[in-house]
Amino acid sequence: MKLLTLLVDGIAYGMVLFVLASGLSVTLGLMNVINLAHGAFAMAGGYAAVVLMQKAGLPFIWTLPAAFVLTALAGAVLERLLYRPIYAKSHLDQVMFSIGLVFMAVAGIDYLMGSTQQFIQLPGWLQGRFDIAGVAVGRYRLFVIVLCGLLAFGLQWGFTRTRFGSRLRAAVDDARVARGLGIPVHALFAFTFALGSGLAGLGGVLGVELLGLDPSFPLKFMIYFLVVVTVGGTSTITGPFLAAMLLGIADVAGKYFIPQVGAFIIYALMVVLLLLRPDGLFARQRT
């Protein structure tokens, strides 16, 4: 039964990773921009929630939409001011640029909030665990799974069933053709960037309890987001979702069964998967 508990933990962990990284996969697919600073938005969301709870006394549940809105706004502003000039630059430049942003965010948060680990007080109804058919399941983990599951469904629906989604898919497939068809790729991208940043911020709040939160967050989890995106591919929602699940379960199981190797499993998994499927594990075969 311990195994099932671990599985639930892994799924919850993977769900948070998915919400954190989903925005990144769309921005990468849409503009072919590598944004290593995506984790900084997640961190900003987490810290926003901490401050709102501690200083303004906002209940936990309200910090979720608040963090989403704040980081989405921050994403929209930064996209306009900072990111737009780098779309046309090389991948290497984009990497340098976003690493620079990460360094600034890490040092900036350290300066403002100190380097210690942050905690948030969960409301009573999310604390503790209960038994489902003999399996001990944490209430908070179940909450995370349900919430993120709904978000994933919502994203999948929006991506495949709405006019916005079909334009987005067309633009991801071939931005030039999409522009020719009169799809406003830049506006689409700005909106998606803000949405992705907001989701990262939301994931940041949800992750405080599961992933921890300190100024090194963007660096520590950078590789996780990249694994989700590179392994999951950028042309679907389901690809990154499955990749995030795989990563979450593998990481939780790895740390439980062979704690001495730590994160080794994750990196090995990523390297192996990238070798087998350089275009992403769930990517469509392109000719």
Place this chain on the structure above:
Amino acid sequence: MLNDRIRARLAASRRWHPAEFVLWGLALAAVFLLPRQLLILNEIAILALFAISLDLILGYAGLVSLGHAAFLGVGAYAAGLLAIHVTADPLAGLAFGTLAAALAGLVTCPLVLKGNDLTRLMVTLGISMLLLELANSFGSITGGADGLQGITMAPLLGLFEFDLMGRTAYLYSLAVLFLLFLLARRIVHSPFGLSLRAIRDNPLRAAAAGVPATRRLTAVYTLAAAYAGAAGALLAQTTQFVSLDVLAFHRSADLMLVLIIGGAGYLYGGIIGALAFKILQDAIATVTPQYWQFWIGLLLVLFVLGGREILHGGVMALVRRGAALFSRRRKAP
């Protein structure tokens, strides 16, 4: 006659510029001019060697890497472990660190060459993270988070003791840097170097000219790993300490900044960049020791957003003006 002209043109690109003699002369003279700064000069020389290593793959062959610290780390640990367990001779350690890193480069190269820029960035980053985790897990060998302690080096060539002022250390690192620089200079001006530039500029053309790209890239990647390993070995020997920090991500990121400052694809970018970076780091660290990373980040952002063109444009204008003055004076009498 045409043959002579072609020969002269080909020879011109590898001829030594007067400024190069000045630079190396100053580097040597620093032993007497800046006797109190030899420890930091030693760090600069090592960083310059590390940057030349990245320049070989990035600047000449166009291979991106986010995990070049992997080879610095392999070289450092290999040299450190050899000094503790086998022999304290510096040159043996240097050779061992270089070879170990070259081997690591050769083994990981197929992983890196597969895929596009994006997967390459991920895979290089993944490999360096993997090594960091390994070094952390095998604490009984590497010392884990405490670092590899108890390295003592025998005198260089059996004659020169490593002193506290860093005089031997700096001269040792400078000599290795210079010799490996000469080798790199020779290589980039050879047919092999030319074929690397062809691969970087246009893989289709390189293939259509019959260049076996995978073999050439494997060769240069292994060579670059060896250079980084030599830098790591020098670091371990001259500081007599190896910590997990040699494998950390910020090492690879800082290295990028070094090449951005100095410019890639002409070897001196690594040296000039290393000098500027260390001076900058030192200056920032004196003002705000805790938050210097913020300023490094800001520099990266500004450089990409256009500062690089301004800086390099300004420097080139200065160089041109200087060269014009120089040639006018020479013609005058």
Place this chain on the structure above:
Amino acid sequence: MNAVLETRGLVKRFGGITATDDVSFMLQRGARHALIGPNGAGKTTLVNLLTGVLAPTSGAVMLKGEDITRLPRAARVRRGLTRTFQISQLCASMTVLEMIAMVIAERLGRGADALRALDSDSRLIEGVAEIVTQFRLVDILDERIDRLAYGKRRQIEIAAAFATRPEVLLLDEPAAGVPEAERRELLDSIAALPADVSVLLIEHDMDIVFRFATRITVLVNGRVLAEGDPPAIAADSRVREAYLGEAAHG
């Protein structure tokens, strides 16, 4: 039987589309052979199959009697099969001299030599001198390639292909986009190629084809529709229909 390049039942499918459909043809030694066909006939796919950019779904490519179907691109070049590109593929940051020297060094098998200086190799220098004279590049040796005019770049494209000293040369629309004034010079250098080099010209411009080729293969919808000497092809009703059909559609 003196075929220097040959395909046997070559097929290439992309998903549901068959871009190359059972193509078997022979290029004779010393031939001046043209491959023509309307847009979308599969000419570019065929060139990519011949040069190793793509692997065929089935069938074989033979060079001088040797099966090269699975050989990588560079290995085919070293065996004497060279191509030019429809859009010039040059090394932008190099000078004309450097790029030609790169190709010659590769031909001489010196490309892996990391310690020799370029100027100390007299065979390399002779090789460069020969090419730059033949293709009239002497005046622009020190120009960076990305600063050259379009027509000059086309010429360097041909020169670079020729510098590999090919036995079989695939010219993929060599005159595409070259202004009329520079066209003459380009076509002259193609006409001046030595007789023992077998040339396959992939071309759209019928004027060039009929001026240059002694044999023509017509490709339509990935299949060989007709093959013969120029008068026979000109008189072939099916060929005219294929081209007129295209003209009628756009």
